[in-house]
Amino acid sequence: MYDIFEGKVKGLRKPMSRFSEKMRQFDVNEQSIAEFRELIIEEMERLEYDFVFDDQAGNIIGIIKGLTQGEDLMLVSHMDLFRAGTGRSGYFLTQGDLAPSPSTFKVGIISSIYSGAAIKNSLIPLNGDIIVCCVTRAEGCDLGIRHLFERFLLKRTSKIKGAVLCEPTGLKVHLGHRGRLQYEIVIGGAIAENVVPNKRGVNMLGSMFPLINELEKVSATLPHDTTLGDATLMIHDVHFRDTCLGERAPEFRVAVDRTFVPFENPEAILERARSIATAVYPEKSSIATALVKNKIRMQTGLETVMTNEFKPWLIQANDPFVLASLEVLRENGFSADTECWKRIVTEGSYICGELHIPAIGFGAGSEVSQDGGIRLDELERAALGQGSIALRNIGMPTFGWSCDEI
Known part of the structure; x- marks a missing residue:
């Protein structure tokens, strides 16, 4: 099954390269964020996701339908929004921290989108849906993920098996942060x-x-x-x-x-x-x-008041979701070392810290990046790892199929 999936990831290398270059050149700011969101939606539609839509909070959601309506799995990335006139993003910075470059969050968007696309192309049956979501974050507030769960995912929360946070981890598994x-x-x-x-x-x-x-x-x-x-x-x-x-x-x-x-x-x-x-x-x-x-105030017209707070969270290393994810990463050539984020916050504060849904981080790049570059080989590896975690947790075993036959 994983050979099939890896072949589909490699088959998407050229379009991933083109999309990565578009993302690299795109200057994300308060004037261009709507155009940036449209770029993401168009790419998911071009990759033939089963459903693609956005919501009032500016979240972008793509669905890969499962064969049955069992447990779902989320691939979560985020996009920074900017409060008018500040130029400040959705990151908190502590003393000595470097400001993350825009490529830091673009990496998670690219790898999660292409991981979902490779899962769809592989035709591997799923017990539930793959929910690929790019959620908004503004001025230290996790408004996007909260809005997503309070609206679209309200009736599906209990059937979400876990979430992969596609934030930068250097291709290691991250289990939480302060x-x-x-x-x-x-x-x-x-x-x-x-x-x-x-x-x-x-x-x-x-x-x-x-x-x-x-x-x-x-x-x-x-x-x-x-x-x-x-x-x-x-x-x-x-x-x-x-x-x-x-x-x-x-x-x-x-x-x-x-x-x-x-x-x-x-x-x-x-x-x-x-x-x-x-x-x-x-x-x-x-x-x-x-x-x-x-x-x-979102460009969609939604207005809200939120406190600048992210809760600490830490999933235990012996959680079944963590153990299954580490196992499949090792099987596919990853080191599967576990760490915690030291400088950034993630949607895990809400998903795992408040809703108690299992969540881990796995993604390309450093959590604090200054080079602005997006390495294609690392993006490809991130998409492979994220998709392998998804397939181990909600994929149905397949027998007798080769990569060439699918």
């Missing part, structure tokens, strides 16, 4: 009034420095998880709001990027931040903490 969130500390009262230059001439940054300094000290004492790594803290932004901008009292805000491990929770993180700020400004100040929220 959680990430952004929060603000809002300081008002006397200390905020004192930073208004026209009133007392106190330097704004000077007034904020004690808090920033204390937060930096705390960052060295954050919890550690033996598998997922250290929790981290980085100052994301500092700004001041004067009374001239509205009726509210003057205040300054410190925005913080925070990664966290499974035994932490957002409520405790916010309470600790508030305690630190209260200790720095004990008198005549109003202090509040809250998760950062973004109002997002």
